[in-house]
Amino acid sequence: MYEKNALNNFKDVLGKYCAINQFVELSKRCFWVEHQNEIQKRDTFVKLATEYAVTLTNYDADSMVCEICRSYIVNVHLCFETFLKDVCRQINKYGKNEYKPRIQEESYLSCAVRNICGNNLSDDMKPLYELCEYYRLIRNTSVHDLCEVDSHEKEYRKLQKYNFKTEAKFSKLVAPNKYEEISFDDFVMFSRSCVELATYIFEKMAYDYTKIALDIPDKQISKWRKYSKNRQEKALCSYIKTLYKVDEEFIEQIPKLLNMIIDPIV
Incomplete structure (x- = not known):
């Protein structure tokens, strides 16, 4: 049997990662409610961890909660970038038009859009494009900037020109947020944006x-x-x-x- 196209494969893999993120979030919320008193002090936190045979290297619960939420962004970005790399590979090999390789420091999203859409994104896709680029930077900071954190305030401020609340898929979300305040809602916003933008990109692809x-x-x-x-x-x-x-x-x-x-x- 044949495999799947780039878009369907992306949706399947993203769905699995989203399910993991949702399970972790549920576990986190249950843990926070049930053990709120114990995690406020290091000695009681150590005792709790010992009961479950887990040795923690960090007992700052608030900090860990933030890191967990940023890990959701890392997971979604992994799926989305894999899709974009696949798309770039396909249009390079089977595209109708000449493929122009990714330039240094250019994101795979920018490369894909440049080759497929000629940078002529529809007006309704531009906010999603900038949103996905912002979360890509959040991911980069989460993964790479261990010493000096770049919170990408400039990129965050750029997003303020858009009213994402007008979109039904975003209306109930408290997002996007700053790097220090990334939440579960950011994960939901990022994953929904990726799916819509990936679908748009895939539909615009011109195969030979x-x-x-x-x-x-x-x-x-x-x-x-x-x-x-x-x-x-x-x-x-x-x-x-x-x-x-x-x-x-x-x-x-x-x-x-x-x-x-x-x-x-x-």
């Missing part, structure tokens, strides 16, 4: 279906040669739809593509 067809494994084509013409068309369509995407341009090219790979002129 000839390049894709010529790269289909011989083993797969050998199976199709045994099919009737009608079944060959359905098989090719299913293959492209599963791994990439199908549009009107592809539908029009099906006869030509089949002739090229099934009965190539030697």
Whole structure:
């Protein structure tokens, strides 16, 4: 059976990470309620940890809560950047237009948008783009800036020009927040923004279906040669739809593509 296209794979993987984040958040809230008194003092906190055979290296509960929330951002960014790298790889290999490689210090989001949309994002996508770039910087600080923390105040202030509360998907969230105040709501906002932006990027991708067809494994084509013409068309369509995407341009090219790979002129 075929695998999945970049967007569906991203949604599946992100869903698994979101489930983990949600479980951790539930555990954190339950722990905070049940052990609030014990975690206020180091000696009682140590005793509690010892009861569960856990040795903690940090007994600052407030600090750990903040770090947990920022770890949610790290997890979402991992999924989103993997999707963006996959998209960049595909348009480099199978894109209709010339691919311009990522330049130094450029984010994968910027590279993907530059190559796919020509930096012509629709107005409703611009806030999501800047939001995802902000959370990328939050992730970078969380992972890399161990000595001197860059809270990205400038980028945070830029987001204030947008009223995210007007969007139904964000209306109940208290976010975005500053680096020191990142919360579970930021995770929800980031994950929802990534899905919407990834869907937009994927739908804008322009494939050169000839390049894709010529790269289909011989083993797969050998199976199709045994099919009737009608079944060959359905098989090719299913293959492209599963791994990439199908549009009107592809539908029009099906006869030509089949002739090229099934009965190539030697």
